[in-house]
Amino acid sequence: MSASEPMADLPLPHSPAPEAPPPQSGPNQPTSNQSARYTVLDRKPFRLVDLLLAWETILVLLLVAVIGINTWISPYFLDVFNLSDATSNFSEKAIVALAMALLILVGEIDLSVAAIIALSSLIMGLASVAGVGTFGLIVIGLSVGAFAGAFNGYLVTAIGLPSIVVTIGTMSLFRGIAQVVLGDQAITKYPEGLQTLGQTTLLAVPPLPNSFYIFVVLAVVAGLVLHRTTAGRRLYAIGNNPVAARFSGIRVERIRFTLFVLSGLASGLAAVLLTGRIGSTRPNIALGWELEVVTMVVLGGVSISGGSGTIPGVVLAVFVLGLTTFGMSLVNVPGIVINVLLGLLLISAIAVPLVVRGILRGLGR
């Protein structure tokens, strides 16, 4: 230790504005106990503005507004059975959105999810016609999804193709297989058990569909993994800087591959639930879902370029989008008009906070 004067009477040069880089010590006399002069706080000091401007706060406000408006314009909205019906309309997509959120977080995307649902449903249908039972069909549905996801993952990580190109390709490929095999036919022969899974409820009160409970459980698991475990840390690191992540010993390609398999598996699960719910497989099953799923993720605050976003945000966005659609259909707004309104909602939900933040930052100067 070099001779150091007692530092107690020195003012703490700790900067109150976290934006500015901390000041360098003036005329330089570097000693190894410089740190004694600095107090580094354990965490960021709480500021109400940060909480109010958090994306999740905005989504909560949006959700409250959606519920309020829906209740006001339709007396049927708050009916328990109607709400149960509403959740069954978005739960399968929401399950896929959880896996999609992780993929987009690491800077990848899977646009083939809806096509994987079609492919899984097709193979389940063929197996069902051949006499396979409910349990066998579930296993088949999940496996086909996982294999399709592994195929995407292989092309992206082992061959190094961009995921948007790969999954646009497999979107046509998987859907095309279903269309070629089915033609204009539909498979409608499914065992009772599968339909029970898709159409009934685990708990009598509240009478929500099984798919919704599965979504809730998976959302909790995804939230814990992303926000509380070392695996979650790795995903954020990859999403923000894959090179530095690799240099830090993170097996980037292996994790990316796993996430594609996960995305396929979630799609397979959605296929099982959806096939059971509607009791049939048609070539256009789940058509266009990939964009609805991506919309959920992006509205949920996951950056499309990777690196930021939360599971609670995605869950909130699922409800905002699901209940908006349902509320409008209750008052007989046509589907095509709903699409226009959802597009406007997505754009304004993303643009407005950016503009507000810009104004606030301007005022703060």
Next chain:
Amino acid sequence: MSITPDVQPGGGEYADPILRLSGVSKRFPGVRALEGMRLDLYAGHTTALVGENGAGKSTLVKILTGIYTPDTGTLVVAGKECEIHSPRDAWADGITAIHQEPVMFDDLSVAENIFMGHMPVTRRGLIDWTTLVGRTNELLHRIEADFSAKTPLKRLGVAQKHMVEIARALSHDARIVIMDEPTAALSAREIDDLFRIIADLKSQGRAILFISHKFDEIFRVADRWTCLRDGHHVGEGLISETTEDDLVKLMVGRSIDQVFPKRHVVIGEPVLQVEGLSNATEYADISFTLHRGEILGFYGLVGAGRSEAMQGLMGISPPTQGTIRINAKRAAIFAPADAIDAGIAYVPEDRQIQGAVTPLGIRENMSLASLGKIAGKGGFVDTHKELARTRDLGAKLAVKAAHWDQKLMELSGGNQQKVVIAKWLATKPQILILDEPTKGIDIGSKAAVHAIMADLAAEGLGIILISSELPEVMGMSDRVVVMAEGRIARVFDRAGATPEKIVSIATGGSA
């Protein structure tokens, strides 16, 4: 008055310079790249620009070609004062540059590459292909190129791409041609071709600024020299009146005025033994031993293969040959994760891209390479343990920040570097490789990094220090390994190393 043909007639031996740069200064945050620099170039002559890595040669070239605008200084070309704010201005004043690694358009033809930015056009504003191809073939004929105007660039080799760059220089009818390490990627025969072209350009009365680290080339091709050191002009003269030794002395001739906190440490057992490490192109037959408590310096020119060899050792791009022993046990390293498990840590040179995840906080960055050590049951992060460790390492490295969750992008370069080093210390390595650890950071942080290196060596770590800064490498190392062209050229011990010898070996000499 007998004059050799390539010397311009006029009073004395030289006419007025065609280009005169004077009083040029350029600062970047924390760095004075050039200070009161001057440079004269003469028509029909080749001037060699010599200086160490980081002496300011590249900055000078970028000022002449309009990529940087100097803070102060004047530029006079052919008696007329000019201001260069963009590459276009540089062309207009007759200045063009051939770069070390040509930046060109692979999918376009040779002709389009040569005339990019100044294509001949028809009256309707479309590209005049007849003129374009005609003029290109004329240029190619002049430099005796063996390919035609319509060849796609991607089919050419490196040397041929250099020919395209030269043709591009000629297409501007440039009076001043800058060649920045033009021979770096060329074979001996191709270098001969290049020198023939240089002679040709000289005979046409063009002025050439030739930048190279290789003295044999400088003495072959240049008429004059100008030497740079730490951004200052430290001398100029005729090549015929100087020697290699004189130039080397001028290049490095500063007193080592920094005080390095290197301590005497008892050197222990070998901790890392590398034998015959090679990959396909960048380095070959790298063998050395690192001991506990030892700081082993690696010096060499940019491109000598130092970083590549260390990244091979780290498993980032696994080597094709060679064995690595750690504590006398053979280590199998195929990925950075294997290297970390084996006890190796690597602080990379490019902090922004390879070292730090700048949008994340200090705490998250420090944990990144050692997540297993803070994982509790089920892979959940033990936040108490993590915070305690962050505080310890933060204090050890004197990281200055408002709070431990502050994003790295909000910190100064020096503090970012401290966080990156802390990230690697958290892995509890036995071998720490530091690749240009003090590049671009302020003096205070630099001293802190040197102090921590000395402390770690005293604790028994084996440390490898890659540095292009001669005083640093000599001041901190127990031994200095000098690499040249992908191989270990010489190993000096602390007593036997002099700046002149090290630079001479690094530039391919045999002193």
